[in-house]
Amino acid sequence: MTLDIDVSATFTAEGADRFEVAADLSVADGETLVVLGPSGSGKSLLLETVAGFHDHEGRVALADRDLTGEPPEERGLGFVFQDYALFPHKTVRENVAFGGRYHDIRNPDDLLTEFGVADLADRYPPTLSGGESQRVALARALAVRPDAFLLDEPLSALDVPTRQTLREVLADVLADQTAMYVTHNRTTARAIADRVAVIRDGSIVQIGTPEEIFERPDSPFVARFTGANCLELADDALATPEGRLDFDGTDGLGTTGDDATHLAIRPEHVELNPEGPADADFSASVERAIQEDGRCLLALDVAGQRLDAYASSPPERDEVGISLPRERVTLLSA
Secondary structure (H helix, E strand, O other): OOOOEEEEEEEOOOOOOOOEEEEEEEEEOOEEEEEEOOOOOHHHHHHHHHHHOOOOOEEEOOOOOOOOOOHHHHOEEEEEOOOOOOOOOOOOHHHHHHHHOOOOOOOOOHEEEHHHHHHHHOOHHHHHOOHHHHHHHHHHHHHHHHHOOEEEOOOOOOOOHHHHHHHHHHHHEEEEOOEEEOOOHHHHHHOOOEEEEEEEEOEEEEEEEEHHHOOOOOOOHHHHOOOOOEEHHHOOOOEEEEEEOOOOEEEOOOEOOOOEEEEEHHHHHHHEOOOOOOOOOOOOEEEEEEEEEOOOEEEEEEEEEEEEEEEOOOOOOOEEEOOOOOOOOEEEOO
């Protein structure tokens, strides 16, 4: 079912400033839309508004049914909370069966078996690990046979190995389901999204496929937040003894070399010449080498600006040559 969202909401927590969020989005039937943004950008508020937890202006519709005036339990939406929100005084089985108060639900034991936690049925949530709690929370959301899923950063509190495992579980659960998933984790966004909507200060600033968002950001904010290098071009900022990059024509986004104020390129696309600047665009100083799984992240200094790049191992020299493939560069105007 298609989930159509055109809402605006205002939220004021006790002792906090007033915060507004607004979005005009459509999640296609069977699509996973990931709302990606930093902490405090309004991701959870937007999701909770769609779920019916906050008053709002505008409209939320599922297929041809207007949900705007309906309470959360009658919207047909399965909600998975960031902190799982399991009832500590109820057993795992009772938590999964809780939706039976309002709906005809699936068999809880069948769902617990499906998620590999059938042996936990008679235990209580305080005795569960984060990964176990997450599987139970997913089983509870599935139990009510929702028409669409809303997920609020359900993997954020997990250790890396558990997060990777449950990311695969989520990808299987959400396949062919209509889902809206909010997160600040760009790895998760790339792994499970059919489309990504980037949110900043309560507003959607770019929406597109993962390829479009991560490879062709349309603002310096999106470039930086999605992990791309974003270098200033103003006032010959990238001029070095080896020269300055030449940007003739346009990069396909309507920004010409003369109009551009920033250059964006992902670290994995930066080409290194460990022998120095010969046959390269620039020379760069190696400020730091950070060993990651299977590769090394280099923090480089190029004409006073930081540029990240990947290498198979730390370079032997403090100076390396770098080239920026023109087809991988996106020119941006602030």
